[in-house]
Amino acid sequence: MSFEMLLSNAAALVVVVPLLGGAIAMLLGSSRLAWSWSLICALVTFSLALVLLAGVLGGQNISYEMGAWVSPLGILFEIDALNVLLITLVSAMGLLALLYGLPTIDQEVDRHQHAMFFGTFLICVAGLIGVSITGDAFNVFVFLEVSSISTYVLVAMGSKQNRQALTASFNYLILGTIGATFFVIGVGLLYMATGTLNMADISRVLAETGSDRVVRAAFAFIVIGLGLKTAMFPLHTWLPNAYAFSPSMIGVFLASTATKVALYMLIRFLYSVFSAGQSFETAMFDYVLAPMAVTAMIVCSVQASFQSDVRRLLAYSSVAQIGYMLLGLSMGTVAGLAAALIHLFNHALMKGALFMAVGIAGLGLGVVRISEMRGLGKTMPLTAAGLSIAGLSLMGVPLTAGFISKYYLVIAALERGWWWAVVAIVVSSVLAIFYVGRMIEVMYLQEPPKTTDDAAVTVRSPILPLIALYVLVIANVWFFFDPSLPMGLANTAANELIGGGGS
Amino acid sequence: MEMSFPIDIFVIIDLILISMLLVVGIAIVRLNNLFVIVMLYGVYSLLAATWFVSLDAVDVAFTEAAVGAGISTVLMLGAMLLTSRESKPTTPIRRWTSLLIVLVTGIALIYATFDMPAFGDPNSPANSYVGLMYLKATITDISVPNVVTAILASYRGFDTFGEVVVVLTAGLGVMLILGIDSRRSRSGEVENKDAIAKEANTKNKPEKINALNHHIVLQVVAKMLIPIIILYALYVHFHGDYGPGGGFQAGVIFASAIILYSLIFGMDQTRRAIPPKLVQFGSALGVLIYGGTGIITILMGGKFLDYNMLDQNDTIHAQHMGILMIEVGVLVTVASVMLSIYYGFAGRYRQLKDQNW
Numbered sequence: 092m093s094f095e096m097l098l099s100n101a102a103a104l105v106v107v108v109p110l111l112g113g114a115i116a117m118l119l120g121s122s123r124l125a126w127s128w129s130l131i132c133a134l135v136t137f138s139l140a141l142v143l144l145a146g147v148l149g150g151q152n153i154s155y156e157m158g159a160w161v162s163p164l165g166i167l168f169e170i171d172a173l174n175v176l177l178i179t180l181v182s183a184m185g186l187l188a189l190l191y192g193l194p195t196i197d198q199e200v201d202r203h204q205h206a207m208f209f210g211t212f213l214i215c216v217a218g219l220i221g222v223s224i225t226g227d228a229f230n231v232f233v234f235l236e237v238s239s240i241s242t243y244v245l246v247a248m249g250s251k252q253n254r255q256a257l258t259a260s261f262n263y264l265i266l267g268t269i270g271a272t273f274f275v276i277g278v279g280l281l282y283m284a285t286g287t288l289n290m291a292d293i294s295r296v297l298a299e300t301g302s303d304r305v306v307r308a309a310f311a312f313i314v315i316g317l318g319l320k321t322a323m324f325p326l327h328t329w330l331p332n333a334y335a336f337s338p339s340m341i342g343v344f345l346a347s348t349a350t351k352v353a354l355y356m357l358i359r360f361l362y363s364v365f366s367a368g369q370s371f372e373t374a375m376f377d378y379v380l381a382p383m384a385v386t387a388m389i390v391c392s393v394q395a396s397f398q399s400d401v402r403r404l405l406a407y408s409s410v411a412q413i414g415y416m417l418l419g420l421s422m423g424t425v426a427g428l429a430a431a432l433i434h435l436f437n438h439a440l441m442k443g444a445l446f447m448a449v450g451i452a453g454l455g456l457g458v459v460r461i462s463e464m465r466g467l468g469k470t471m472p473l474t475a476a477g478l479s480i481a482g483l484s485l486m487g488v489p490l491t492a493g494f495i496s497k498y499y500l501v502i503a504a505l506e507r508g509w510w511w512a513v514v515a516i517v518v519s520s521v522l523a524i525f526y527v528g529r530m531i532e533v534m535y536l537q538e539p540p541k542t543t544d545d546a547a548v549t550v551r552s553p554i555l556p557l558i559a560l561y562v563l564v565i566a567n568v569w570f571f572f573d574p575s576l577p578m579g580l581a582n583t584a585a586n587e588l589i590g591g592g593g594s
Numbered sequence: 595m596e597m598s599f600p601i602d603i604f605v606i607i608d609l610i611l612i613s614m615l616l617v618v619g620i621a622i623v624r625l626n627n628l629f630v631i632v633m634l635y636g637v638y639s640l641l642a643a644t645w646f647v648s649l650d651a652v653d654v655a656f657t658e659a660a661v662g663a664g665i666s667t668v669l670m671l672g673a674m675l676l677t678s679r680e681s682k683p684t685t686p687i688r689r690w691t692s693l694l695i696v697l698v699t700g701i702a703l704i705y706a707t708f709d710m711p712a713f714g715d716p717n718s719p720a721n722s723y724v725g726l727m728y729l730k731a732t733i734t735d736i737s738v739p740n741v742v743t744a745i746l747a748s749y750r751g752f753d754t755f756g757e758v759v760v761v762l763t764a765g766l767g768v769m770l771i772l773g774i775d776s777r778r779s780r781s782g783e784v785e786n787k788d789a790i791a792k793e794a795n796t797k798n799k800p801e802k803i804n805a806l807n808h809h810i811v812l813q814v815v816a817k818m819l820i821p822i823i824i825l826y827a828l829y830v831h832f833h834g835d836y837g838p839g840g841g842f843q844a845g846v847i848f849a850s851a852i853i854l855y856s857l858i859f860g861m862d863q864t865r866r867a868i869p870p871k872l873v874q875f876g877s878a879l880g881v882l883i884y885g886g887t888g889i890i891t892i893l894m895g896g897k898f899l900d901y902n903m904l905d906q907n908d909t910i911h912a913q914h915m916g917i918l919m920i921e922v923g924v925l926v927t928v929a930s931v932m933l934s935i936y937y938g939f940a941g942r943y944r945q946l947k948d949q950n951w
Contacts, residue, residue: 096892096893096895100892100897100898103888103892103897103898104892104898107885107888107889107898110759110881110885111881111882111885111886111889114759114762114878114881114882114885115878115882117766117874117877117878118874118875118878155897156897157751157752157897157898157899158748158749158751158752158897158898158899158900158901159896159897159900159902160748160749163723163724163727164724164727164728164731164749165749165750165752166750166752166753204770207766207769207770208770210766210878211763211766211767211770214759214762214763214766217759218759221756227753229750229753230752230753230756233753233756233757233760234756236756236760237756237759237760237763240760240763240764240767241763241766241767243767244763244766244767244770244771247767247770247771248770248771250771257771276703280706282719282720283710283711283718283719283720284719285719285723286718286719286720286721286722286723286724286725287719287723287724288724296719296723303709304705304706304708304709305706305709305710307705307706308702308703308705308706309706311702312702
């Protein structure tokens with residue numbers, strides 16, 4: 092395959108490589124072989140994503156006709172500023188999660204299952220990239236299913252550690268399937284109203300014909316379907332247990348990608364397919380989405396504060412943070428949407444790092460509850476430092492990426508005149524200070540549990556997970572000083588979506 | 595107009611079928627006995643399949659009959675045997691909330707019907723835009739009589755690729771969570787062990803208890819049927835370009851033949867004939883054949899799944915080749931995954947007694 096051929100087909104290969112890689116990985120008998128193979132596939136996928144990113148940053152939106160069939164006959168991949176951010180994020184997090192995962196998976200999953208586990212993981216990565224990259228509404232459903240079913244399986248693999256992983260996975264399966272069904276009913280109704288499945292084409296036909304009851308029903312079904320997948324409050328009940336009981340590498344990956352991709356789809360449908368500004372949509376933004384977002388920000392932050400299990404704390408915090416993103420997108424302004432997208436990116440960095448740090452602590456000391464993190468600053472100084480920096484980013488402290496997203500969100504809310512939203516952001520941030528501060532306090536101000544010879548033990552952390560953790564921790568600081576990449580893409584995307592009128 | 599009936603007879607048939615679906619649906623919700631519910635699911639699928647035939651969606655009907663009424667009934671029964679015969683009663687709050695959610699969903703759907711195009715309206719968007727384009731373009735582009743196959747395998751072949759991966763993922767899930775090679779019985783199945791001992795005492799043939807092999811009639815009939823079923827699967831597979839059918843349905847039918855064999859002659863014999871390793875390999879192989887076809891078209895200078903590249907002098911021939919290749923991939927993965935799911939469930943109980951079915 093010539094290099095040029097590779098580049099011109101990068102859009103297809105970024106999905107196909109991890110898919111076929113996953114099918115091959117499941118057949119490799121040895122655990123190490125399957126892991127190395129998966130890592131190579133993830134690396135190739137990430138490189139292909141960078142090719143696409145470079146193309147879009149060069150000012151060129153990319154489209155790719157599957158099977159060379161022209162749209163709307165065939166399936167079209169469309170890559171612009173909005174989804175290239177997601178594709179890069181998902182492929183990068185897939186790579187980092189694999190890099191991070193080997194020692195934890197050794198502990199959490201039976202060895203003879205590793206090959207199939209890594210295979211399923213690659214398929215999950217491919218599914219999420221597929222959802223992000225495609226411009227076809229039904230193709231979205233297909234890849235949503237690929238990613239969801241693999242996610243249910245991966246969550247259930249936590250059952251060796253804790254049998255609750257099985258019920259968590261089952262709950263997620265039922266709610267996720269309801270979400271997918273609602274989504275596909277919505278797509279079916281849209282097809283009935285427009286006769287096409289290509290999203291740009293649906294949008295064009297809708298702009299010509301206007302909306303009727305079929306379109307409005309489709310809107311409701313799609314929003315609820317994707318809302319379930321996004322863990323939009325109050326449809327988030329599946330999330331905390333799924334994140335808390337899954338193998339830690341899966342927690343890392345899901346927390347930083349799965350809900351983000353669903354949120355991206357929601358943005359795509361709200362702003363591009365149903366072009367924003369239709370009366371029923373604005374009403375939904377003001378009276379449903381924004382209040383729910385604010386409720387999530389506060390209620391779930393409070394819930395996070397009361398958790399004793401670290402990963403459940405982080406999971407509840409995720410639902411609250413999804414509230415921030417939903418708040419941004421419900422503003423319906425360029426600034427609000429851009430702030431939501433920046434936070435989407437930054438939150439993936441901070442939650443990924445937090446889940447990694449907690450996973451490393453779990454590996455070294457068997458930490459599950461906050462009280463068990465006593466003295467982590469002494470026993471595992473590097474992990475504790477990483478956890479603290481990512482935690483500061485979650486609070487939104489200056490010098491971290493979290494500050495950038497909160498700053499822009501507040502600006503956007505002020506610009507829209509939503510002072511109550513600003514109040515909610517402040518309250519939710521105070522709560523974040525409380526629950527992150529509790530972890531930092533336990534780690535640094537409390538003494539580590541004493542061993543018999545009265546000396547505090549220092550635990551050596553495995554090197555690969557630490558590398559992955561610090562890549563994300565550094566990214567959390569880096570994107571404070573140089574936020575041009577996510578901000579540039581987010582602003583371009585927001586301008587295209589709102590300025591372009593959804594065409 | 596030679597219509598002697600004021601209403602089209604097909605509309606009446608449709609209405610009857612829909613009402614029957616409704617009755618079966620309500621019965622499923624009201625019942626507690628899981629065995630009956632599983633059977634009613636089969637009835638529901640069969641009714642739905644009949645209805646799809648009346649709507650001229652024969653491909654969908656075929657799939658629904660093969661999957662919904664056929665193989666998934668067996669798999670559900672398998673799952674039921676591992677869990678319970680009766681569903682647990684739910685709390686009233688839960689019941690009323692569910693009813694409320696279903697009502698709201700139903701109202702939303704009914705609300706939508708007011709603006710829906712009339713049934714069968716030739717000018718509705720679904721019948722006049724892309725759908726019509728497919729009908730016109732298939733003859734020149736692909737030239738297969740069954741337009742459904744042209745859409746599934748070529749125009750929207752990438753969707754089908756994704757669906758095959760979904761099937762593989764489901765198989766992976768069963769293989770990971772239940773395991774297809776496991777002969778161990780877990781702690782929760784104590785009563786089963788007692789039953790095994792009892793059975794072993796009475797029959798004195800412990801190695802063959804996982805079968806219905808004391809039924810001579812069943813054995814003889816199955817032996818005659820299985821080759822015919824497999825032959826039929828191949829017919830459905832290769833005739834997919836011309837009539838309803840294709841790799842998906844063929845894979846399910848093929849797997850059904852093996853499952854029938856397993857039910858009559860026992861898991862151990864089936865495992866010897868088709869080892870779990872082979873099933874696992876097959877699940878991945880089908881996806882690799884499908885994706886590999888796409889990679890080949892890229893290597894020949896085209897886009898992913900651009901079958902025209904396979905024979906640039908005769909694109910019709912190239913399309914047929916491409917469709918044939920990917921359909922083989924579909925067949926292999928679907929058949930293997932169906933078997934792997936069956937192995938996963940069936941490998942969990944040591945024996946099936948007559949009264950279990």
